[in-house]
Amino acid sequence: MxxxxxxxxxxxxxxxxxxxxxxxxxxxxxxxxxxxxxxxxxxxxxxxxxxxxxRPPVPALGVGNDGWWISWRGERRSVEWRSGSQRLPDQLYLVWGFWPWQTLHIRADSCRSADDFRRLKAALYGSQ
Incomplete structure (x- = not known):
């Protein structure tokens, strides 16, 4: 076929x-x-x-007669630490405002020396 x-x-x-x-x-x-x-x-x-x-880095923070201050965008700004701040053995998490970028996360190696970090913690929370 x-x-x-x-x-x-x-x-x-x-x-x-x-x-x-x-x-x-x-x-x-x-x-x-x-x-x-x-x-x-x-x-x-x-x-x-x-x-x-x-967020811009905070190059310095300190305490004076007027209270705590941070260097923020080139100017010294007074701050008051709010609830939500945390203290851990080798780091600090400091909240100074409502917004997520209004926080500081400071590790022990953020300071010049371990002694500076201990002094910062003592200034924030009293002698340890």
Missing amino acids: RRTAAEWSLQPSRRQRSLNLLFLLLAAALIIPFSIPLALLVAVAGLLLMVVVS
């Missing part, structure tokens, strides 16, 4: 296009309500991370 050559010209199926479009619309209807809050959450978290990481 001899076969004859044949050729068929095909075109896109309208029904398949309709099914594809319906699937995409249903998937979008299910995904978009969850993805918008997630995208906003990721954006806010990224923004907060940038703010916290890019």
Whole structure:
């Protein structure tokens, strides 16, 4: 039995296009309500991370007759330590404002010597 050559010209199926479009619309209807809050959450978290990481360093802090001060953006600024400050054996976490960037994280090696760090802790929390 001899076969004859044949050729068929095909075109896109309208029904398949309709099914594809319906699937995409249903998937979008299910995904978009969850993805918008997630995208906003990721954006806010990224923004907060940038703010916290890019805060200017505090080159000095001290205490005088007027209370505690820090050198902040080139000027001496009076501060009052707030609740949430923490004292650990080799580090201090001092909160002086409401915002996340209004904190100081001082490790023992942030000071010139171990004695300087001990004196700072003694000035903050009394003799140890």
